[in-house]
Amino acid sequence: MTIVPARSSEWVRPVRSQEPASAIIEIDLVSQVFQTSARKDHVALSEISLTIEEGAFVSILGPSGCGKSTLLYIVGGFVSPTSGSAKIKGHAITGPGPDRGPVFQEFALFPWKTVLGNVMYGPRQQGVRAAEAEAQSRALIEMVGLKGYESFYPKELSGGMKQRVALARTLAYHPEVLLMDEPFGALDAHTRTRLQNDLLNIWERDRKTVLFVTHSVDEAVFLSDKVVMMSKSPGRIREVIDIDLPRPRRRNELLLDPRYQKYVVDIERMFDESDEVGSAS
Amino acid sequence: MMSSATLLRRAAPVLACIGLLAVWQVASLALKNDSLPTATEAIRAIPDILGDKESLINILASLRRMAIGFGVAVLVSIPLGLLMGRSRGVAAFFNPLLMVIYPVPKAALMPIIMLWLGVGDVTKTLVIFLGVSLPVIYHSFEGAKAVEEKMLWSGAAMGLSPAQRLVRIVLPAALPEILTGCRTGLVLALITMITSEMIARQSGAGNILFNALDMGQYDTVFAMIIIVGAMGICLDAIFERVRARLVRWSEPQFDMPLSFS
Numbered sequence: 184m185t186i187v188p189a190r191s192s193e194w195v196r197p198v199r200s201q202e203p204a205s206a207i208i209e210i211d212l213v214s215q216v217f218q219t220s221a222r223k224d225h226v227a228l229s230e231i232s233l234t235i236e237e238g239a240f241v242s243i244l245g246p247s248g249c250g251k252s253t254l255l256y257i258v259g260g261f262v263s264p265t266s267g268s269a270k271i272k273g274h275a276i277t278g279p280g281p282d283r284g285p286v287f288q289e290f291a292l293f294p295w296k297t298v299l300g301n302v303m304y305g306p307r308q309q310g311v312r313a314a315e316a317e318a319q320s321r322a323l324i325e326m327v328g329l330k331g332y333e334s335f336y337p338k339e340l341s342g343g344m345k346q347r348v349a350l351a352r353t354l355a356y357h358p359e360v361l362l363m364d365e366p367f368g369a370l371d372a373h374t375r376t377r378l379q380n381d382l383l384n385i386w387e388r389d390r391k392t393v394l395f396v397t398h399s400v401d402e403a404v405f406l407s408d409k410v411v412m413m414s415k416s417p418g419r420i421r422e423v424i425d426i427d428l429p430r431p432r433r434r435n436e437l438l439l440d441p442r443y444q445k446y447v448v449d450i451e452r453m454f455d456e457s458d459e460v461g462s463a464s
Numbered sequence: 465m466m467s468s469a470t471l472l473r474r475a476a477p478v479l480a481c482i483g484l485l486a487v488w489q490v491a492s493l494a495l496k497n498d499s500l501p502t503a504t505e506a507i508r509a510i511p512d513i514l515g516d517k518e519s520l521i522n523i524l525a526s527l528r529r530m531a532i533g534f535g536v537a538v539l540v541s542i543p544l545g546l547l548m549g550r551s552r553g554v555a556a557f558f559n560p561l562l563m564v565i566y567p568v569p570k571a572a573l574m575p576i577i578m579l580w581l582g583v584g585d586v587t588k589t590l591v592i593f594l595g596v597s598l599p600v601i602y603h604s605f606e607g608a609k610a611v612e613e614k615m616l617w618s619g620a621a622m623g624l625s626p627a628q629r630l631v632r633i634v635l636p637a638a639l640p641e642i643l644t645g646c647r648t649g650l651v652l653a654l655i656t657m658i659t660s661e662m663i664a665r666q667s668g669a670g671n672i673l674f675n676a677l678d679m680g681q682y683d684t685v686f687a688m689i690i691i692v693g694a695m696g697i698c699l700d701a702i703f704e705r706v707r708a709r710l711v712r713w714s715e716p717q718f719d720m721p722l723s724f725s
Binding site: 259261278279280281283287292293305309353356 | 614615618620623624633636637711714
């Protein structure tokens with residue numbers, strides 16, 4: 184199977200590695216092969232190489248089954264790659280650590296803990312004194328818009344609220360990189376938009392490095408500095424696109440901006456092309 | 465103020481008991497059979513049993529064996545079940561063993577155990593222990609297996625070691641399921657307590673029951689059945705209170721999410 188290179192356009196251009204060396208995450212020739220049955224192997228990721236700069240908001244965009252979540256799990260240290268290496272700040276990733284904070288589509292909150300208990304969990308584990316951890320956590324809960332819900336249990340919250348708690352819980356232990364695995368994928372469109380706006384507001388304050396997995400083109404363009412487009416079977420990087428849009432980004436302004444619209448249209452067209460390539464082979 | 469619906473719901477168990485006793489009374493009067501005393505005769509025999517020092521000592525000895533058997537079984541079975549649920553190796557080792565023991569009625573093992581350990585407390589407590597262990601192991605195993613991977617990953621990212629994750633994430637997350645197993649275990653503890661005393665006739669509540677049966681004191685037999693049944697109801701009610709407190713966070717009354725994103 185050959186992959187037809189996308190046409191470079193005015194706004195969509197592949198990025199070469201000419202950036203200064205402030206790389207926080209380096210992924211080098213990572214492959215992931217799952218054994219689906221005794222004779223058949225499924226190649227989820229094939230020789231992925233990617234460098235992520237400190238403070239960048241990078242989205243990994245691709246159809247379902249392209250291995251984009253697997254790539255995130257490898258960076259998180261939750262999954263070991265079959266071959267290749269991933270590094271954070273020059274150190275090989277051998278397992279999970281508090282320098283990389285995951286936020287999952289499934290929220291994965293601790294249901295036996297209250298909102299406050301969930302958010303305090305990380306800092307307490309890191310040895311922060313209870314009073315201090317509580318003060319920080321209350322501030323974070325307020326920041327994600329859940330003031331007044333500190334003593335609620337996850338079961339009492341809606342999906343959007345749960346994801347806000349999950350974000351606060353991860354921010355609470357100050358990871359250097361946020362790993363977001365389709366965090367808004369399980370939410371309705373309205374809630375999703377609100378959370379995207381709030382995430383941008385929070386991110387624009389401290390510019391933490393974010394690796395954000397999504398299958399939504401709008402979401403990727405709206406949030407990111409850089410969009411990594413993947414194709415499936417086997418999972419490969421198809422294109423890396425710089426999103427050159429001003430910040431802070433406001434949704435109502437951006438939706439009317441022709442540059443934003445062009446990014447979305449160009450990326451969607453590339454998806455269609457890769458679908459055709461996929462079905463022709 | 466209680467509404468009539470609530471009142472009816474509260475009164476339902478009492479009404480059920482009264483109904484059962486009424487049917488019993490009528491059936492017994494109709495059949496005129498010595499081995500089926502009337503409900504009133506059986507109830508009248510209860511104070512005699514509970515007032516008798518000898519019987520009371522026997523019943524308390526039974527409860528003590530049951531408490532020890534149940535307690536030790538829970539303490540051993542929960543960690544084992546959790547480990548099996550999270551480690552394929554541990555599960556592969558213990559699963560066949562448990563599958564062999566599971567269908568065997570624990571009372572059927574008693575004659576052999578009696579040969580080894582005698583007819584005393586140790587044998588009976590061991591049988592109770594065996595009866596309680598299996599459902600608790602099974603439910604702990606299932607509960608631990610069902611713990612969401614991503615929840616464990618979240619804990620790992622916060623720096624929890626595998627042992628800490630087992631105690632601080634798997635255990636609380638599996639607690640509702642574990643307690644379901646413990647509740648089954650509690651009822652089984654009561655059943656094995658009586659059957660063990662039925663086989664090793666030396667002391668205990670079961671012994672009173674079967675001695676009375678041998679002597680044709682049918683009112684005592686039925687009085688003991690009522691006492692054992694009441695013990696079961698009380699223990700279950702106490703356990704349910706404790707359970708509801710421990711897993712309040714997973715109770716369905718919290719199942720109504722607020723409409724706010």
